[in-house]
Amino acid sequence: MNRNGMMFLTFLCGCVVLTGCSKGPGPEALSTPVKLPLTIYADNYPVAYFTERISGPLAKVILPVAADRDPAYWKPKEEDIARIQAADLIVLNGADYSKWSTLMSLPPSRVVDTSRGFKGRYMYIEDAVVHSHGAEGEHSHAGLASYTWLDPDQAILQAEAIAKELKAKVPAESKAIEERFDGLKKDLTLLRERLQKLADKKNEPLLASHPVYDYLARHAGWNLKSVHWEPDELPGDEGWKELTKLLEKHQARWMIWEGTPLPETVQRLNALGINSVVFDCSPNRPKEGDYLTVMNHNLDELSRVYDYEPDGASPASH
Numbered sequence: 001m002n003r004n005g006m007m008f009l010t011f012l013c014g015c016v017v018l019t020g021c022s023k024g025p026g027p028e029a030l031s032t033p034v035k036l037p038l039t040i041y042a043d044n045y046p047v048a049y050f051t052e053r054i055s056g057p058l059a060k061v062i063l064p065v066a067a068d069r070d071p072a073y074w075k076p077k078e079e080d081i082a083r084i085q086a087a088d089l090i091v092l093n094g095a096d097y098s099k100w101s102t103l104m105s106l107p108p109s110r111v112v113d114t115s116r117g118f119k120g121r122y123m124y125i126e127d128a129v130v131h132s133h134g135a136e137g138e139h140s141h142a143g144l145a146s147y148t149w150l151d152p153d154q155a156i157l158q159a160e161a162i163a164k165e166l167k168a169k170v171p172a173e174s175k176a177i178e179e180r181f182d183g184l185k186k187d188l189t190l191l192r193e194r195l196q197k198l199a200d201k202k203n204e205p206l207l208a209s210h211p212v213y214d215y216l217a218r219h220a221g222w223n224l225k226s227v228h229w230e231p232d233e234l235p236g237d238e239g240w241k242e243l244t245k246l247l248e249k250h251q252a253r254w255m256i257w258e259g260t261p262l263p264e265t266v267q268r269l270n271a272l273g274i275n276s277v278v279f280d281c282s283p284n285r286p287k288e289g290d291y292l293t294v295m296n297h298n299l300d301e302l303s304r305v306y307d308y309e310p311d312g313a314s315p316a317s318h
Contacts, residue, residue, distance in 0.1 A: 034169060034170055037058055037059050038058060038059040038060070038089060039062070040055065040060065040090070040091060041083070041087045041090050042063050043093055044072070044093050044284070045063060045285050046149040046158075046282060047149070048061050048062075048091070049290060050155070050158060050184060051162050051166075053181075053184040055180075061091075062083075063284070063285060064080055067285060070284070071097075072099065076100050076104070085104070089112060089169065094113040096144040097146035112161060114159075118154060123214045145215060150281060151215040151218065152195060152219070154215060159188065163177055187292055194299045195299060196220075198302050198306050205223050207246075207250070207254065207256065208257075209255055209257045209261070212258065213281075216279075223250075225246055231261045232259065234264060247272070258279070260278055277305055280297070280298055282294045282295070
């Protein structure tokens with residue numbers, strides 16, 4: 001071999017040695033180990049509950065809103081913002097539910113908008129008045145209807161979006177995540193079946209104390225009209241005038257409330273031939289039980305509406 005050939009061979013051997021010693025960015029080097037449990041922030045209780053069910057021991061799920069606050073109108077403090085931005089995942093209801101999420105910079109790669117997959121079916125609330133209630137101050141329900149989880153089919157899709165993101169985050173646990181999602185899906189399907197049995201019985205005019213039941217009403221086929229009343233406040237004269245005008249064309253015998261209304265309100269409604277029933281939307285953690293407990297109790301209460309026969313004796317009202 002001539003001198004040039006020997007130099008070329010020496011060069012090739014050197015490259016092989018250097019390549020063998022190099023760590024290089026292989027697949028293992030590029031992947032970042034996931035530290036468990038994950039820290040996940042959720043913007044309301046339903047998506048927090050879905051996340052807890054699906055993640056199991058893989059995550060610590062945090063709902064940062066105080067128990068007495070409406071998550072939809074919660075305003076995070078500076079320290080809350082820092083913790084949310086540092087979370088492994090941020091699970092949002094979507095449909096403009098959380099006003100705070102549009103006012104801060106969130107890492108897109110770690111945000112799960114659970115209702116984005118069916119945004120083509122979003123509903124809009126029109127003619128919603130601006131009103132004030134408790135710590136939330138003045139607010140309006142105009143715009144996108146955001147209580148998406150009350151439609152059990154949509155709740156399943158929201159849970160599915162969470163499961164998909166968790167499997168991408170912790171692929172080694174995909175099978176366990178899928179199994180937990182399947183269990184949750186079965187529970188939500190049972191809620192849907194219970195609701196359908198009630199909805200099949202009767203389609204009569206209904207009232208809602210607040211415009212938050214739009215997706216539930218669409219799913220169940222309800223003939224529902226809403227006012228803007230709070231359960232812990234007496235309606236003013238304008239509120240009663242609004243109701244009287246509504247009843248001229250919408251002769252409802254039941255009003256659905258988010259919480260137990262004041263006795264004075266119940267009595268005046270009874271005088272108009274209207275009974276009251278509570279359907280707790282559960283945007284925040286319940287004092288007792290969990291999401292399924294609350295929703296099954298809601299359906300127990302709704303059965304009173306569908307079993308009601310106006311024979312002169314009204315059933316007990318809340």
